[in-house]
Amino acid sequence: xxxxxxxxxxxxxxxxxxxxxxxxxxxxxxxxxxxxxxxxxxxxxxxxxxxxxxxxxxxxxxxxxxxxxxxxxxxxxxxxxxxxxxxxxxxxxxxxxxxxxxxxxxxxxxxxxxxxxxxxxxxxxxxxxxxxxxxxxxxxxxxxxxxxxxxxxxxxxxxxxxxxxxxxxxxxxxxxxxxxxxxxxxxxxxxxxxxxxxxxxxxxxxxxxxxxxxxxxxxxxxxxxxxxxxxxxxxxxxxxxxxxxxxxxxxxxxxxxxxxxxxxxxxxxxxxxxxxxxxxxxxxxxxxxxxxxxxxxxxxxxxxxxxxxxxxxxxxxxxxxxxxxxxxxxxxxxxxxxxxxxxxxxxxxxxxxxxxxxxxxxxxxxxxxxxxxxxxxxxxxxxxxxxxxxxxxxxxxxxxxxxxxxxxxxxxxxxxxxxxxxxxxxxxxx
Amino acid sequence: xxxxxxxxxxxxxxxxxxxxxxxxxxxxxxxxxxxxxxxxxxxxxxxxxxxxxxxxxxxxxxxxxxxxxxxxxxxxxxxxxxxxxxxxxxxxxxxxxxxxxxxxxxxxxxxxxxxxxxxxxxxxxxxxxxxxxxxxxxxxxxxxxxxxxxxxxxxxxxxxxxxxxxxxxxxxxxxxxxxxxxxxxxxxxxxxxxxxxxxxxxxxxxxxxxxxxxxxxxxxxxxxxxxxxxxxxxxxxxxxxxxxxxxxxxxxxxxxxxxxxxxxxxxxxxxxxxxxxxxxxxxxxxxxxxxxxx
Numbered sequence: 001x002x003x004x005x006x007x008x009x010x011x012x013x014x015x016x017x018x019x020x021x022x023x024x025x026x027x028x029x030x031x032x033x034x035x036x037x038x039x040x041x042x043x044x045x046x047x048x049x050x051x052x053x054x055x056x057x058x059x060x061x062x063x064x065x066x067x068x069x070x071x072x073x074x075x076x077x078x079x080x081x082x083x084x085x086x087x088x089x090x091x092x093x094x095x096x097x098x099x100x101x102x103x104x105x106x107x108x109x110x111x112x113x114x115x116x117x118x119x120x121x122x123x124x125x126x127x128x129x130x131x132x133x134x135x136x137x138x139x140x141x142x143x144x145x146x147x148x149x150x151x152x153x154x155x156x157x158x159x160x161x162x163x164x165x166x167x168x169x170x171x172x173x174x175x176x177x178x179x180x181x182x183x184x185x186x187x188x189x190x191x192x193x194x195x196x197x198x199x200x201x202x203x204x205x206x207x208x209x210x211x212x213x214x215x216x217x218x219x220x221x222x223x224x225x226x227x228x229x230x231x232x233x234x235x236x237x238x239x240x241x242x243x244x245x246x247x248x249x250x251x252x253x254x255x256x257x258x259x260x261x262x263x264x265x266x267x268x269x270x271x272x273x274x275x276x277x278x279x280x281x282x283x284x285x286x287x288x289x290x291x292x293x294x295x296x297x298x299x300x301x302x303x304x305x306x307x308x309x310x311x312x313x314x315x316x317x318x319x320x321x322x323x324x325x326x327x328x329x330x331x332x333x334x335x336x337x338x339x340x341x342x343x344x345x346x347x348x349x350x351x352x353x354x355x356x357x358x359x360x361x362x363x364x365x366x367x368x369x370x371x372x373x374x375x376x377x378x379x380x381x382x383x384x385x386x387x388x389x390x391x392x393x394x395x396x397x398x399x400x401x402x403x404x405x406x407x408x409x410x411x412x413x414x415x416x417x418x419x420x421x422x423x424x425x426x427x428x429x430x
Numbered sequence: 431x432x433x434x435x436x437x438x439x440x441x442x443x444x445x446x447x448x449x450x451x452x453x454x455x456x457x458x459x460x461x462x463x464x465x466x467x468x469x470x471x472x473x474x475x476x477x478x479x480x481x482x483x484x485x486x487x488x489x490x491x492x493x494x495x496x497x498x499x500x501x502x503x504x505x506x507x508x509x510x511x512x513x514x515x516x517x518x519x520x521x522x523x524x525x526x527x528x529x530x531x532x533x534x535x536x537x538x539x540x541x542x543x544x545x546x547x548x549x550x551x552x553x554x555x556x557x558x559x560x561x562x563x564x565x566x567x568x569x570x571x572x573x574x575x576x577x578x579x580x581x582x583x584x585x586x587x588x589x590x591x592x593x594x595x596x597x598x599x600x601x602x603x604x605x606x607x608x609x610x611x612x613x614x615x616x617x618x619x620x621x622x623x624x625x626x627x628x629x630x631x632x633x634x635x636x637x638x639x640x641x642x643x644x645x646x647x648x649x650x651x652x653x654x655x656x657x658x659x660x661x662x663x664x665x666x667x668x669x670x671x672x673x674x675x676x677x678x679x680x681x682x683x684x685x686x687x688x689x690x691x692x693x694x695x696x697x698x699x700x701x702x703x704x705x706x707x708x709x710x711x712x713x714x715x716x717x718x719x720x721x722x723x724x
Contacts, residue, residue, distance in 0.1 A: 191668075196669065249672055397685070
């Protein structure tokens with residue numbers, strides 16, 4: 001008797017746990033309905049998009065399961081999904097920085113015909129859209145284009161009797177005049193990473209005429225150890241170490257934002273989403289004093305940073321039609337306008353959004369000419385600000401780590417650029 | 431002393447009790463481990479795929495790779511200083527708490543709190559404490575005109591900062607286990623020592639500490655293996671910087687696998703890490719067995 005009971009108990013427990021599993025997995029019973037699974041990483045605009053999922057279902061009858069996760073989780077999850085051929089994701093957040101690598105690996109479905117078929121294709125900002133073109137085909141639709149701007153404290157610049165720096169050489173002068181014990185002159189990201197210091201440092205590099213490659217994309221010989229890049233690196237090091245706040249060597253964007261908002265730094269040059277937090281009256285003690293302007297330039301002109309994010313469709317998707325419906329809806333003038341109104345999102349990728357009076361009113365509060373400034377910076381920005389090559393994540397990290405080491409005095413600027421050059425060569429040769 | 435021999439039927443029952451765990455270990459630990467081992471002999475690259483090459487090339491490359499070799503030094507520094515700090519602090523607090531009675535016993539609950547904080551949150555807390563512009567520590571010292579140095583911009587400083595954050599978050603683990611061991615030591619021993627004229631300090635170092643030794647060894651081993659797996663603290667606090675000064679081996683495996691797409695090479699680093707941890711565990715477990723037998 002006891003023996004039977006014991007065996008029965010074990011069996012029940014084991015069976016029970018397997019039988020429960022399908023019940024716990026949501027959505028399996030409703031598989032007949034049309035659905036798209038969307039994987040995004042967390043940004044104000046993607047969180048805002050997830051909040052609009054019901055609008056999509058109301059308009060198209062397709063249910064969107066939008067999953068918004070942290071960037072680190074996103075990367076491992078999408079890598080596993082791609083390499084395992086899981087086909088569990090119909091629409092994927094596609095940063096422009098990853099497009100070349102993903103296309104080379106055969107992970108994305110081309111969407112050229114669908115995009116060319118859009119009646120309002122001309123309304124999409126062409127720089128961000130063209131960045132998704134790999135050997136003649138589009139592999140993504142941009143929904144986010146951030147560019148670089150400068151923020152400066154007009155009170156402190158006036159007090160120091162200096163004007164707004166137009167070039168990085170002038171920035172050195174201005175920083176020297178503005179820097180005080182109470183307020184450092186300038187704070188920028190220095191933490192190592194292709195999306196951290198390598199988002200801002202190329203603005204200085206390119207202003208001095210520095211490049212990553214001899215002549216992108218025709219001559220891909222590494223050219224990071226050029227005299228122009230050395231000049232840029234020395235400028236960056238002087239600005240950060242002589243006129244930056246204490247501890248700048250490990251600053252990432254949250255520390256930069258805090259330093260601006262708390263009055264610990266008078267200037268920064270960074271993405272629009274960062275600089276606009278300096279002029280946000282709800283968060284910044286000096287919102288009234290900060291003014292936004294184009295980033296400084298140099299002998300080679302101004303080169304504002306650019307970061308583009310879009311939506312792609314994983315290769316072999318069995319749900320590609322519904323997936324493109326979602327992409328089309330998410331990047332439509334209507335959806336982008338809603339996002340621009342609901343969220344801190346001036347980074348829309350359609351020209352018509354800027355004609356919406358509600359959008360205009362909202363961003364005029366940031367600064368009268370904010371949207372115009374953004375368009376001007378976007379027009380100046382190079383599509384290949386960070387080179388559009390499959391190995392960029394690795395190359396960007398290698399350069400960023402050496403640049404960070406130079407700022408923190410672990411090696412000289414010359415050594416850092418030589419090391420970066422060698423590492424670029426070995427990455428490209430491998 | 432051997433336990434009384436169980437009946438054959440009971441033996442079967444005991445074995446059955448192991449099934450679920452065996453299944454879980456088999457599926458979720460052994461299988462991925464074998465997969466990783468297999469990968470480490472290939473040249474599988476996330477983007478380029480596998481050329482068909484099989485061999486020990488990844489393991490040969492490891493020891494020519496300066497970044498890998500320096501990652502081991504960084505890992506060992508984080509582990510050695512971290513384990514030392516956690517064991518000393520955890521034991522000291524446990525010894526204090528052990529003697530506390532009455533309503534002050536609530537202190538036990540309070541001292542456990544950091545253990546419940548997720549590692550990413552721990553990292554964010556200490557990142558702000560070590561960022562001079564955000565830190566209340568710097569603000570307080572600034573009142574007296576003292577500038578506290580920025581730890582996270584030098585290698586020694588950044589490693590110290592990670593060790594401090596790790597110690598803060600994990601000393602309660604050491605404390606709890608040592609506390610449990612202390613409760614198992616008879617108070618008669620202390621009384622006997624006192625009667626024989628030993629001071630409390632002497633009694634602690636001559637009687638309590640030797641009795642705790644096997645526990646301390648085990649707890650240090652657990653912490654050591656955990657510290658080999660450092661990741662969130664590095665990822666959040668330093669991004670591996672300044673330069674590459676805090677890219678410990680486990681972090682470097684992540685860099686190679688996910689950032690550089692070198693899955694096979696990343697796997698070989700992970701295999702090395704596994705064997706390293708296994709070898710040290712084996713050695714310490716043997717030492718422990720010798721001690722317990724003695």
